[in-house]
Amino acid sequence: MSTEQYLVRLEYAEPAEVSQDELxxxxxxxxxxxxxxxxxxxxxxxxxxxxxxxxxxLWSVSGATALHEALTSLPMWPWITATVEVLASHPNRLAEGK
Incomplete structure (x- = not known):
């Protein structure tokens, strides 16, 4: 199965409506x-x-749907703002071991 690479930025806003113990x-x-x-x-x-x-x-997943499922499985997801960039190989990147 092929994978895609994603660079993800997550910004967290602590929920005001939960207690310190819950947090x-x-x-x-x-x-x-x-x-x-x-x-x-x-x-x-x-x-x-x-x-x-x-x-x-940096995520390596089968596609955008798999990434979405993984991100939304995070317990803090309701208080997260996500920015997602799909990554592609650069033609000037050296191959491993070269």
Whole structure:
């Protein structure tokens, strides 16, 4: 099965309507889900944007629908704004081992 690469920027807005205990539980669940997605190979890289509630990530999935399903499985999804860029190979990129 072929995969597509996506660069995803996620901006998090902490929900005002949940308690601190609920927010802590959401953060733990978010971390666990991110680890599952990394172990599956779908979430290839993950970076934070220092000083902000934001992240950049590199995804390798079968297509846009698979990416959407993975992103919406994140427990914090209702409070996330996502920007998605599909990536294509660059003709000047060196092949591995060259």
């Amino acid at each position: 802590s539980a959401l953060r733990r669940a978010e971390r666990e889900r991110a680890h599952e997605l990394q172990r599956s190979g779908m979430l290839r890289e993950l970076w934070r944007a220092p000083g902000r509630r934001a992240s950049w990530s």
